[in-house]
Amino acid sequence: MKLEDCFYIGYITKTKGLKGEVQIYFEFSDYEDLELDSVFIEINGKLIPYFTAASKLHTNSTGYFYFEDIDTVEKAEKLIRKKIYLPNSKKPEREEGDFYYEDLVGYTVKDEQAGELGEITEVLEYPQQFIAVVPYKFREVMFPLNDDIIVSIDEETSVLEVKLPEGLIDIYVNE
Known part of the structure; x- marks a missing residue:
C-alpha cells in the first residue's frame, strides 16, 4: 500500500497496561x-498492515486498541508516535454540501488589508480550533479559522477571504 492510496486518521499516543494495548489519538x-x-x-x-483484535472508541477523539501480534507492552512501545492510515476506499462518504476546514487546503487566501497572501498548504487541528498555514514572503503565516476571521469562502474560485487581526502578519514577516 502506498501513502497516496491512503488517508491519515491519527497516531498512537501511548501504551496502556502490559498486554499490548495502545491509545490512538x-x-x-x-x-x-x-x-x-x-x-x-x-x-x-x-x-505496515495491522489487524485490530479489539477496540474501544471514546468521545474525546481517542480510542484504545489491541492489534493482533502486539501482545506485550514492549511490542506496543515501538508503535508510540507512529502515524495511522486507512485506504482511500474506506473513507466515509460525505453528504452533499458538507464542507470541512481541511477542504481549504489549496485555497488562495486574500486578506482585506494585506491583499493576496498565498495558498493554504496545511490545516492543523488543535483541541480549541483549526489553524491555516500559508507561505507568505518566505515565511509561514498561521492564523485561526473561525467566523471572526473568515469573511467569505468561494468554492468555485477556491478563494478564502479573511480579515486578519491587525499586526498578525507583521509578527511572522518582521522577525
Whole structure:
C-alpha cells in the first residue's frame, strides 16, 4: 500500500497496561464512522498492515486498541508516535454540501488589508480550533479559522477571504 492510496486518521499516543494495548489519538474528524478492522501504521516510511483484535472508541477523539501480534507492552512501545492510515476506499462518504476546514487546503487566501497572501498548504487541528498555514514572503503565516476571521469562502474560485487581526502578519514577516 502506498501513502497516496491512503488517508491519515491519527497516531498512537501511548501504551496502556502490559498486554499490548495502545491509545490512538484521531485527527480525522469523523473517526466514529471509520471501519477500523485493520489499519496501516507508518514505520520507517513504509505502511505496515495491522489487524485490530479489539477496540474501544471514546468521545474525546481517542480510542484504545489491541492489534493482533502486539501482545506485550514492549511490542506496543515501538508503535508510540507512529502515524495511522486507512485506504482511500474506506473513507466515509460525505453528504452533499458538507464542507470541512481541511477542504481549504489549496485555497488562495486574500486578506482585506494585506491583499493576496498565498495558498493554504496545511490545516492543523488543535483541541480549541483549526489553524491555516500559508507561505507568505518566505515565511509561514498561521492564523485561526473561525467566523471572526473568515469573511467569505468561494468554492468555485477556491478563494478564502479573511480579515486578519491587525499586526498578525507583521509578527511572522518582521522577525
